[in-house]
């Protein structure tokens with residue numbers, strides 16, 4: 001039996017009077033790709049922020065491999081191997097690809113492990129290998145997104161939290177990126193992906209949750225959700 005990597009129970013987060021999350025439950029088994037889908041403002045980013053320790057959790061709890069990480073310091077949570085890949089635009093634009101990646105490895109102390117991680121990310125993203133010395137701000141949108149994911153991988157994540165990797169990218173590039181995410185997962189990294197692009201995401205995910213204004217009303221195996229045309233149209237949009 002796979003272990004539970006991340007277990008989110010009855011999570012509530014408020015911004016002042018606004019309840020952004022109204023008691024959600026999410027289970028991420030080790031080795032899987034779990035998707036959290038939903039429209040703008042549904043609370044997807046807030047969920048990631050709660051996991052990473054950058055917003056305060058009002059009610060509920062989050063466990064990472066059975067260890068309570070509810071409202072722990074963001075730094076502590078990162079050091080356990082919970083690593084978020086931000087939206088692609090958030091790479092360091094004035095640094096080179098290689099420098100961005102080096103910064104990603106800041107939690108990894110062993111030089112051999114850092115070298116291994118460099119090899120690994122350049123294998124996944126040969127386009128970044130070709131552009132080691134290029135200033136990140138001059139990369140295309142798709143390449144910046146690749147760099148954001150690669151930077152997260154440099155930290156040797158036990159779970160990779162992906163924040164809308166398809167945002168603003170052309171469909172073919174999205175397909176490339178999702179294929180790489182699948183490959184990363186097949187080589188052992190657990191993934192929680194939040195997305196608006198539901199159809200593409202369901203193709204690579206094992207299980208998905210649909211968030212609607214702070215609540216999860218639909219969840220199920222990705223291969224089943226994708227067959228439900230009405231549901232896909234009504235709730236998931238996508239291309």
Ligand code: ATP
Nearest residue numbers: 015018020038039040041042043044045046047196
């Ligand atoms: P998007 O896809 O647009 O990023 P999302 O599903 O990630 O949307 P969140 O960013 O989690 O949604 O936002 C959920 C709700 O919380 C929204 O109503 C948003 O306006 C509100 N919210 C988010 N951050 C804050 C904040 N710092 N202060 C006040 N309200 C916030």
